[in-house]
Amino acid sequence: MDPNHGGIEAPFILGIVERAILRVPRSSHHGLTKVPTATRIAGRTYLDLARLENIDARQLPEVVLAARLCHLAHTHRAMVIIGQCALWAHGDPSDPPLPPITVASSSPSAPIRLPAVTVGTHRFPSVTIKPRHVCRLPSAENVGDLFLETPQSAQVTIARTSPNPRSAFVQLCMIGHEFTHFDNFHLTNSRLNEKYWKTLLRAQLAGLGKSARGRAQARWMITHADAGCASPGEARVLYELRAAGLTGIRTQVEVHTRGRRYFIDCAFPAEKVGIEFDGRAKYGDDARSIHSSLARERERQRRLEAEGWHIIRVGWHDLDHPGELIAQIRAALAARVG
Template sequence: MATPRRPGRMIATCGASIAQQPRTVITPRRSQQGAVATGGGRNRGRSQQEAIATGGDRKQVARFAARDAGGRQPAPVLDELLRRQAGLVAVRQAQAHGVSPRTLQRRAAEAGWERLHPAVYLAAGHRVTDEVRVRAAWLWAGEEATVCGPAAAYWHGMLPTAPDVVDVTLAKSAGVRSRPGVRVRRRALDHADRVGIHDIWVSAVPLTTLETAVALPDGSAFLDRALQRHVRLPTLRRAHSRNLGMRGSAAAGRLLTAAADGAGSAAERLLVRLLRDAAVEGWVLAHPFGPFVVDVAFPAARVAIEVDGWAWHVDVERFATDRRKGNALVAAGWTLLRFTWHDLTGAADRVLAEIRAALTPTIAVSGA
């Protein structure tokens, strides 16, 4: 897969932006003696850290790393990597900064580090948190990988926890297979669907929203919350168009259609169909009540049902009116039931059970 365009909006860390370099970038402080000129015998007294700080080439850095390791002093770059990555370090990262795999593996063995994935270590004293699991999966999969689905939603702050299995996307030609805790998905992502946050690549918010909505049992509710807080419908449609034919795209398309038609009127039609299919009788659609109109009412039983569409459709005025109507119904002795579009599509049996429980015996209910 071609190297993706660097995203324009990135989060800077430790004086360097991931937009400049997707891998971890370390800029240690200079020594108290200041910078030492590069080249010739003037470098003999320099440490690995000084070599990096003063722009030494990779061979020089490697020589100093080997010398530091030979003196049984841990390379300072490892400590910086561990600090920035919640205790994690990959062999390839350390090697890129002049620390040999053997040096890293020796330190891991001596200090009792945990190997979470091949060539990915968690330092002693650090817990395996959700952040650690997601970051470790990406470190193992490599810098061309992209964390996606619910794990990306967690990384964006759209979910409170990460899933047990972290999904990562790689090019079709990548020779990496799924392993415990990591599921590999092979496809090519558009540049617009990939963004760097906190030193790892994740799918951008629109694609993350669609894929998470398809993956979660309450996907429509998740999509509704995302439309309120994180993303707009046209942006979701563009992301869906870029990924047509991908796994889950058909289900995502159905959710987008529902979201576009997710006003209260659509939810009312769902409830009417549900009541008719269940042979529930005695209800009236759009029942007048003082200055208000009840969505569905059972006048003989004094049961009122209010149906809410997708929350992102609701404006402040309508929200306030619905609350005043509900208070007036309760004050007049009515039983008020409220259901959402997500209730009607995802928990129809529970909705019917609650309606039947609220009705009095005078209402004929088939199967009660």
């Protein structure tokens, strides 16, 4: 991502931070008086703030995380950065967007405490990292001197170990959407890309062996994740449908009506029941754009209904009570069958 267009991805920040890292020999700490812009990260690792180009205060949390990862890579070379932290470093969607540091080691390791960091008026609290002891390190690659779990392996790690299956499922769908460059107007190629993505994940999972913790949970997520979900809300709706055991579901179902082409977020084509997620962002940021978007949505719904579709609109508030939503959808499906 171009930093001049309002956002900086983690790999770009890591590259900047790596060039700004100073590692000071034990006997030379006094030499830092010649570098007044140096701030201590941990141990003998410092960051020269003057070398941080194209960085402002909004990116400081990411800068400190990147600097801490660089310190760990230098002082604990046998460890691999895993899970959400690895996805963040690769530039993939992570949850949370700024994840805690997670590492794995093939030998038992004591917790690692990193001190608080102060950058100007910003203070970042100390953190304690508890390395995960594994018999075999996950698939990893060297990226800018960081040993990162590969993106596919990290996705499987999250699918296996997440205590929040809903969140992990949504994240997997969003990663799949980006990985496949999913395009409604090129559905065949998008679905082929999705098949390839899932093949990579299944291969990673199979390589862990049948005794891997959370294997069944990961297998379910890989099977049911859908790259056609274009937003977290759509992915969350799909999760509730899949978890309820409903079948015959497809995403981005194409419908032609009166010279128009529409794509229904999630649908049961056999029963012609569609579920559309209404996220706040889709309607715009001002009164005029919101009014215009709502008018288009009403016209869209009328056209779909004229083609025999029953459309159920879902918002985030409906997902607070998934049982009620599933009951509504089951009733709609039963009415169509009857």
